[in-house]
Amino acid sequence: MKKIYNFILAAGMMLLAVSCQNEQTVTETVNEEPQINTTMEDLLTRRSIRQYTDEMPPMEVIEEICKAGTYAATGMNRQSPIIIAVTNREMRDRMSRLNAQVMGNDSDPFYGAPVVLVVLADKNVHTHVEDGSLVMGNLMLAAHAKGLGSCWIHRAKEVFESEEGKQILSELGIEGDYVGVGNCILGYVDGDYPEAKPRKENWVYWVK
Numbered sequence: 743m744k745k746i747y748n749f750i751l752a753a754g755m756m757l758l759a760v761s762c763q764n765e766q767t768v769t770e771t772v773n774e775e776p777q778i779n780t781t782m783e784d785l786l787t788r789r790s791i792r793q794y795t796d797e798m799p800p801m802e803v804i805e806e807i808c809k810a811g812t813y814a815a816t817g818m819n820r821q822s823p824i825i826i827a828v829t830n831r832e833m834r835d836r837m838s839r840l841n842a843q844v845m846g847n848d849s850d851p852f853y854g855a856p857v858v859l860v861v862l863a864d865k866n867v868h869t870h871v872e873d874g875s876l877v878m879g880n881l882m883l884a885a886h887a888k889g890l891g892s893c894w895i896h897r898a899k900e901v902f903e904s905e906e907g908k909q910i911l912s913e914l915g916i917e918g919d920y921v922g923v924g925n926c927i928l929g930y931v932d933g934d935y936p937e938a939k940p941r942k943e944n945w946v947y948w949v950k
């Protein structure tokens with residue numbers, strides 16, 4: 743009787759060992775699959791684009807990019823920024839002209855991009871610059887994730903401090919103390935996609 747009992751016990755343990763081994767094999771097989779983290783990929787591969795085709799991206803895509811902007815973190819969730827989404831050629835050219843005026847030239851600082859998302863933020867909120875900058879970051883990353891090129895174009899502050907800049911806000915019915923943070927230009931990339939410049943030394947100081 744004892745012999746039979748020992749035999750059953752040994753057989754049971756063998757079965758258990760085999761099943762554990764199989765489980766491990768399954769886990770290992772899953773882990774062998776390359777896990778593509780698209781967020782990480784997008785963070786590392788987004789680049790500033792300075793050459794665009796004339797093609798207007800679909801409105802739904804621009805809306806989704808704007809939505810990503812509205813989900814940026816903001817200090818105390820005050821949501822101080824606003825976005826002026828410009829797909830109108832006349833307004834886009836007007837803003838480009840004002841931007842170039844700040845630099846004292848007549849170039850197109852928007853590099854021919856058909857869309858400009860202007861980020862402004864309420865200066866009464868003490869985190870407005872940080873809030874607006876994060877919105878800019880979200881917009882650029884969302885554009886990249888959606889297959890569009892983008893670039894932060896500066897001088898929004900000066901443009902919306904100017905008389906004509908204020909006039910634009912008034913024409914659009916935007917009231918309040920808004921400061922220009924940045925212009926996120928969007929469009930389809932024309933030509934080769936730029937490579938990232940090497941990262942500087944000593945970016946990160948570890949304290950382990």
Ligand SMILES: Cc1cc2nc3c(=O)[nH]c(=O)nc-3n(C[C@H](O)[C@H](O)[C@H](O)COP(=O)(O)O)c2cc1C
Pocket residue numbers: 788789790791792893894895896897936938939
């Ligand atoms: C605050 C800020 C202002 C910028 N202003 C301009 C600009 O006016 N014109 C421009 O071509 N690029 C502008 N850029 C883009 C930078 O030149 C670009 O991010 C930098 O060269 C690194 O390249 P990358 O974005 O491809 O990594 C700006 C970027 C930031 C963050």
